[in-house]
Amino acid sequence: MGESGDSVTLITRPRRFWKTLTMSMTEQFFSVNYANRGDLFEGLSIWEEETFQRLQGTYPVISLSFANVKEQRYEIARRKICQIFSNLYSQNDFLLEGDLLNRNLKIC
Numbered sequence: 001m002g003e004s005g006d007s008v009t010l011i012t013r014p015r016r017f018w019k020t021l022t023m024s025m026t027e028q029f030f031s032v033n034y035a036n037r038g039d040l041f042e043g044l045s046i047w048e049e050e051t052f053q054r055l056q057g058t059y060p061v062i063s064l065s066f067a068n069v070k071e072q073r074y075e076i077a078r079r080k081i082c083q084i085f086s087n088l089y090s091q092n093d094f095l096l097e098g099d100l101l102n103r104n105l106k107i108c
Contacts, residue, residue: 023063029057038057
């Protein structure tokens, strides 16, 4: 859990509001896929705080985008969305084996 005490954080932004850059930076800072990559943040204000240095690379981060789903027909759009979820599941199935998720989340 973060400083707010929340177990999940959802970050949204309006159109043309640097969403991609913000989400990419957030993912690279917190994601276990970038563990031990503090070099990406050296020289930045966030890296001056030891508390944040300890958090870098410690959370499972799932990034999801429907930006490329622009189909005119429902059936095709649904198929593309299902493929996005299937790919996302495959990319993160390692979470089922480790101890990053609690038992209840693994059952879902």
